[in-house]
Structure formats: C-alpha cells, structure tokens
Amino acid sequence: MSKVLVIAEHNGAALNPSTAKCVACAKQVEGAEIDVVVFAASASAVAAEAAQISGVGRVLTVEREENDPAIAALLAPQIAALASSYSHVFGPSTAFGKDVMPRVAALLGVNQISDIMSVEGPQRFKRPIYAGNAIVTVEAPADSVVVATVRTASYPAADGGNSATIENTNIDAELPTHTRFIEVQTGQSDRPDLQAAAKVVSGGRALGSEEKFALIYKLADKLGAAIGSSRAAVDAGYVPPETQVGQTGQIIAPDLYIAIGISGAIQHITGIKDAGTIVAINKDEEAPIFEVSDIGLVGDLFSIVPELTDALD
Amino acid sequence: MEKILVGLKRVVDYNVRVQVKSDGSGVETDGVKMSINPFDEIALEEALRIKERGEASEVIVLSIGTADSQQQLRTGLAMGADRAILVQTDESADPLTAARIFKAIIERENVDLVILGKQAIDDDNSQTGQMLAAVWGRPQATFASAVSFDGNTARVTREVDIGLETIEIDLPAVITVDLRLNEPRYVKLPDIMKAKKKPLDQIPFADLGVEAAPRTKEIKFEPPESRQRGIMVEDVAGLVTALKDKGLV
Ligand SMILES: Cc1cc2nc3c(=O)[nH]c(=O)nc-3n(C[C@H](O)[C@H](O)[C@H](O)COP(=O)(O)OP(=O)(O)OC[C@H]3O[C@@H](n4cnc5c(N)ncnc54)[C@H](O)[C@@H]3O)c2cc1C
Numbered sequence: 001m002s003k004v005l006v007i008a009e010h011n012g013a014a015l016n017p018s019t020a021k022c023v024a025c026a027k028q029v030e031g032a033e034i035d036v037v038v039f040a041a042s043a044s045a046v047a048a049e050a051a052q053i054s055g056v057g058r059v060l061t062v063e064r065e066e067n068d069p070a071i072a073a074l075l076a077p078q079i080a081a082l083a084s085s086y087s088h089v090f091g092p093s094t095a096f097g098k099d100v101m102p103r104v105a106a107l108l109g110v111n112q113i114s115d116i117m118s119v120e121g122p123q124r125f126k127r128p129i130y131a132g133n134a135i136v137t138v139e140a141p142a143d144s145v146v147v148a149t150v151r152t153a154s155y156p157a158a159d160g161g162n163s164a165t166i167e168n169t170n171i172d173a174e175l176p177t178h179t180r181f182i183e184v185q186t187g188q189s190d191r192p193d194l195q196a197a198a199k200v201v202s203g204g205r206a207l208g209s210e211e212k213f214a215l216i217y218k219l220a221d222k223l224g225a226a227i228g229s230s231r232a233a234v235d236a237g238y239v240p241p242e243t244q245v246g247q248t249g250q251i252i253a254p255d256l257y258i259a260i261g262i263s264g265a266i267q268h269i270t271g272i273k274d275a276g277t278i279v280a281i282n283k284d285e286e287a288p289i290f291e292v293s294d295i296g297l298v299g300d301l302f303s304i305v306p307e308l309t310d311a312l313d
Numbered sequence: 314m315e316k317i318l319v320g321l322k323r324v325v326d327y328n329v330r331v332q333v334k335s336d337g338s339g340v341e342t343d344g345v346k347m348s349i350n351p352f353d354e355i356a357l358e359e360a361l362r363i364k365e366r367g368e369a370s371e372v373i374v375l376s377i378g379t380a381d382s383q384q385q386l387r388t389g390l391a392m393g394a395d396r397a398i399l400v401q402t403d404e405s406a407d408p409l410t411a412a413r414i415f416k417a418i419i420e421r422e423n424v425d426l427v428i429l430g431k432q433a434i435d436d437d438n439s440q441t442g443q444m445l446a447a448v449w450g451r452p453q454a455t456f457a458s459a460v461s462f463d464g465n466t467a468r469v470t471r472e473v474d475i476g477l478e479t480i481e482i483d484l485p486a487v488i489t490v491d492l493r494l495n496e497p498r499y500v501k502l503p504d505i506m507k508a509k510k511k512p513l514d515q516i517p518f519a520d521l522g523v524e525a526a527p528r529t530k531e532i533k534f535e536p537p538e539s540r541q542r543g544i545m546v547e548d549v550a551g552l553v554t555a556l557k558d559k560g561l562v
C-alpha cells in the first residue's frame with residue numbers, strides 16, 4: 001500500500017496552488033492514501049484550504065513558531081521525522097520545494113527524484129533532463145522511501161470540494177539555530193502570479209530598457225496576464241529575476257503565452273513546452289521561437305505591441 | 314575564513330542540443346563539446362572574489378568523475394583557483410554520493426565554505442548542495458544572487474518565486490549560486506600556462522571510505538513530445554482573429 005505525504009507550500013495565510021498540483025501527481029500513484037502536512041506558526045487557515053483538495057485523506061498540522069517563515073534547514077528534520085510512516089514524500093518543484101526536499105532526502109539516506117512529469121509505477125517516474133531535450137524514465141530503489149519534487153507545469157491542480165479531516169501533530173525534532181530569516185522583498189504587484197496565471201506576456205532582450213518594458217505591462221494588463229521574461233531581459237535589469245521563464249527560471253503552463261522579442265533559446269523553450277497556445281512576435285522570421293509557436297507574427301514589436309494592445313479594447 | 318571549496322562538474326556544453334540515442338539507452342555524448350557547468354563557473358568566480366577581497370586564503374576546486382574532468386579542473390585553476398582535487402569514479406556520481414564525497418573532502422581539508430551551482434545543466438537535479446548541507450549538518454543558502462560576510466556569518470540574498478529573500482547563516486555553510494550572482498572572468502592564455510603548474514590531486518573514490526548511496530536506475534530515455542509549428546499571420550488584425558478563433562481573447 002502506498003502512502004503519500006505532500007508538503008504544503010504556503011505563505012502563512014494562503015495555500016500555494018503548487019500543493020493541489022502535487023496532490024494531482026500523488027493521485028497517479030496507484031491506490032495511494034494521501035496526506036498533506038502544513039508546517040506553520042498557526043496553520044488553521046491553510047489547513048482548511050488543503051482539506052478541500054480532492055483525494056486528500058488527512059491534513060496534518062505542525063504548529064511551531066520556528067515554522068514561520070519556512071526555512072529548509074528547520075523544516076527538513078521535521079519532515080524526515082514524519083516520513084517513516086510513508087512510502088512517498090512529495091513537494092513542488094518550486095523554489096520552496098527545490099530548497100527543502102533534497103535536504104529531506106539526504107536525511108533519509110536516499111537520492112531525490114527531481115521534477116516528476118508522470119508516475120509510471122510506485123517507484124517509477126518520468127522526468128526531464130538536459131533542459132527538457134530528453135525524458136528519462138527512472139526507478140527508485142525498491143523498499144526505500146521515494147522523496148520527490150513534482151514538476152508543477154505537468155499537472156493541473158486537483159479539484160476542490162473535499163473535506164478531509166485535520167489533525168494536529170507534535171514533532172520533537174530539535175531545530176538548528178544556524179540559519180535565520182531576515183526579510184523577503186516581493187515585486188509588489190496586483191498582476192496575476194506567473195505560476196498560476198492562465199495568460200502570460202513575456203518580453204526579451206529586444207525591449208531594450210526598463211522603461212520600454214512598459215509596453216509589455218500594458219498588453220499584459222489588457223489581457224489580465226502575468227509578466228514573464230527571458231534571462232537576457234533579467235540580466236539587463238529590465239525586469240526582476242522572479243519573472244524569468246526557462247530551464248533555470250520558472251517552468252510554466254499557461255493557456256496562452258505571448259513571447260515578444262524573445263529568440264527562443266532551448267533554455268527558454270523548456271519553460272513553456274506545456275503552454276496551451278504560444279504566440280511569438282519577432283522581427284526575424286528565422287527566429288527559433290517560431291518553430292514552437294502556434295501563431296507567429298513577423299515584425300517590429302515597437303509598432304505591433306501598441307497596435308495589439310489597442311485592438312484588444 | 315581559510316578555505317573555500319568549489320564544485321566543478323563536467324557537463325555537455327549548454328550550446329549543444331542533446332539528442333537521445335535511437336535505442337533509448339542514453340543521450341549522445343560522443344564527440345560532443347564538454348564544459349564546466351555554467352553555474353559552477355559562477356560559483357568559482359564568487360570564491361575568487363571573496364579571496365581577492367582578503368576574506369579567504371585558499372580556493373580549492375573539486376570534480377567528481379572520470380579522468381576527463383581534469384580538463385575542467387585545469388580551466389578552474391586557470392581562472393584562479395589555488396589547487397584542484399579529482400575524485401575518480403567510473404561515471405558521474407549520483408547527488409547523494411556526490412554530497413558524501415564533498416563531505417569527506419571537507420573533513421580532510423577543514424573547509425569553511427562550500428560554493429556549488431544551484432543545478433547542473435545536464436541532469437537538472439538541483440540536489441547536491443542541499444544534500445551536502447544535510448549530511449554535514451550545516452546551513453544551506455540556495456539560489457544565491459548576493460553574498461556578503463561579517464565575521465563568522467554570511468548574509469545571502471536568494472532568488473525565490475516571489476522575489477528576493479535574505480537569510481543569515483553561520484559558517485561553515487553551503488551556498489548554491491544562481492545566474493545573477495556575478496559574471497565569470499575570461500581565462501587568459503598566460504593563466505592557462507600557469508595553471509599547468511598548479512597542484513591537481515587525484516583520489517580514487519574507493520580510497521575515501523565513502524559509502525555510495527542507493528542509485529536511482531535510469532530505465533529508458535526518449536525525446537520529448539515536440540510541439541508542431543503553427544500558422545503565421547500577416548498583421549495584428551490576423552493575430553487578433555486567430556486568438557479569437559481559439560477563444561483566448
Ligand atoms: C546556464 C544557462 C541557463 C539559462 N537559463 C535560461 C532561462 O532559464 N531562461 C531564458 O530565457 N534563458 C536562459 N538562458 C539564456 C539563453 O541561452 C538565451 O541567451 C536567452 O534566452 C536569450 O534571451 P532573448 O531571447 O531575450 O534574447 P536574444 O537571444 O538576444 O533575442 C532577442 C530577439 O529579439 C528579436 N528582436 C530584436 N529587436 C526586435 C524588435 N524591434 N521587434 C521584434 N523582435 C525583435 C531578435 O530577432 C531576437 O530573436 C540560459 C543560459 C545559460 C548558459
């Protein structure tokens with residue numbers, strides 16, 4: 001019998017959609033019982049949200065002051081302590097999950113399966129390597145716990161409508177003091193979150209400056225879209241790093257992705273392979289981005305983008 | 314601090330579009346250009362800058378792999394590392410075994426700080442640094458985009474999904490680096506000549522007394538599902554029509 005423990009990602013107040021995606025992946029493990037665990041200072045609001053995800057049997061809460069905000073070095077020993085009653089421990093392949101899950105795996109003496117795209121058996125999974133240029137089927141050793149991150153772009157969030165039981169648990173793990181949270185700076189914006197957005201408008205090096213990136217913001221606001229970017233745009237300082245899409249940025253799967261002045265390097269494409277519709281606007285008809293685009297338009301973005309923004313009234 | 318240890322992994326160059334072998338047994342690496350994992354160049358650059366600011370006295374580069382990895386270690390020495398260690402294995406180590414090897418070297422060398430890449434661009438695992446921090450029982454600061462020191466503590470800014478997070482960690486510790494931390498220096502010809510004289514120790518894996526972790530089996534490789542090239546439109550009106558047809562606007 002498989003028992004999957006999903007580590008909830010949240011900000012203290014609300015659950016991150018990545019959690020319901022991990023549950024969707026856990027549901028692919030045949031006959032699995034699924035628990036979600038919430039580590040927080042006060043977990044009730046987040047736990048109530050997690051209890052609604054279909055497929056979840058129980059929500060466990062572990063309330064400790066040290067769990068707010070989450071620090072990998074403090075969470076890992078608590079997760080490892082819980083893991084003994086589970087066959088699988090899943091977290092999202094977000095910055096949060098990538099930080100904490102390998103630490104858990106090492107404490108349990110196993111390698112991690114990174115970025116599960118599909119479950120082929122209780123110990124067998126598919127995952128992308130080489131910037132998504134190859135897919136490998138891997139098998140974790142028999143009889144050992146599977147610690148994994150779930151490639152969130154491969155899974156739609158599991159539905160709501162459930163009412164799982166919520167249980168408070170105590171964990172006696174001693175927590176280190178060698179790591180201290182100082183602050184987090186977020187690019188305060190009312191725009192949709194890049195991971196969760198149905199539409200994303202993304203700009204590349206061609207924008208040329210932070211000021212001119214306003215063109216991208218205007219179009220995105222018209223569409224109710226999140227902002228994305230290429231590495232070149234981030235490196236040049238036009239947009240903050242958390243907007244970077246690609247192998248080493250965010251991997252996303254919106255219904256609509258509009259790439260503007262982005263050439264389509266493999267490292268970028270791997271971040272959008274699962275998008276519904278890809279639109280590319282580029283002045284070079286040979287740009288590789290067109291090879292993966294559903295709709296392409298060749299031309300100067302500085303005239304096309306304002307025209308498109310106006311046309312969407 | 315005294316010593317900084319940096320990981321240099323030999324990987325397929327980031328410009329190579331990797332092909333899956335037709336029998337699904339692996340990816341084609343014969344005759345393919347190999348390089349230092351780009352994140353590891355950033356890790357080494359950071360270590361060198363820390364040393365150049367007078368905040369550390371020695372930078373050691375470590376690679377785990379076959380004798381071929383000497384090439385990447387020599388490049389690291391040419392960039393400015395003081396010495397290199399190659400832990401010889403038949404093939405690249407899995408992340409947990411690599412973490413245990415790093416720990417064994419840390420104990421031999423009394424290392425104060427380890428800087429690794431946030432991920433290797435071949436397997437994209439992003440595990441080794443976090444695992445090393447766990448087996449060493451020390452702090453981890455992953456995905457670093459700024460690092461500074463004050464005595465025995467480091468302040469690290471991390472690139473996370475919602476923005477930039479800053480944490481403080483006590484040394485010794487593990488830092489894994491993101492793209493924005495710095496721009497690695499270019500190697501100059503005289504440095505390549507000088508690097509030939511710098512020490513490069515080779516240690517067979519078996520001599521380290523490290524237990525190999527249970528390995529994840531690689532069953533089968535396949536190419537990804539490819540996206541089909543779609544339509545080209547002539548102008549903005551055509552684009553709007555195409556989007557409307559798909560119900561996207
Ligand atoms: C280790 C590593 C990791 C990386 N990770 C990522 C990653 O996660 N994400 C990522 O995006 N990249 C990543 N890269 C970088 C990647 O290889 C490319 O360099 C980058 O994506 C290029 O960004 P770009 O398309 O904006 O710029 P460019 O390649 O310079 O393309 C600009 C495009 O704009 C077009 N253009 C110019 N002017 C106009 C105009 N007026 N109107 C319309 N079109 C115009 C040009 O024709 C061109 O196609 C990584 C690289 C490395 C080495």
Ligand SMILES: Cc1cc2nc3c(=O)[nH]c(=O)nc-3n(C[C@H](O)[C@H](O)[C@H](O)COP(=O)(O)OP(=O)(O)OC[C@H]3O[C@@H](n4cnc5c(N)ncnc54)[C@H](O)[C@@H]3O)c2cc1C
Nearest residue numbers: 320321377405407429430432433436437438439440441529
């Ligand atoms: C032919 C071949 C067959 C393989 N077969 C298997 C297999 O069956 N099962 C299996 O589990 N693995 C196998 N591996 C190993 C696997 O491909 C990865 O190399 C390994 O999982 C490490 O993951 P990563 O490189 O993505 O590490 P990441 O965790 O992404 O690396 C992060 C950082 O850790 C450091 N680092 C990691 N590895 C090294 C290193 N070797 N030397 C120096 N620094 C390093 C670097 O600083 C790097 O930037 C095989 C490798 C080869 C070449």
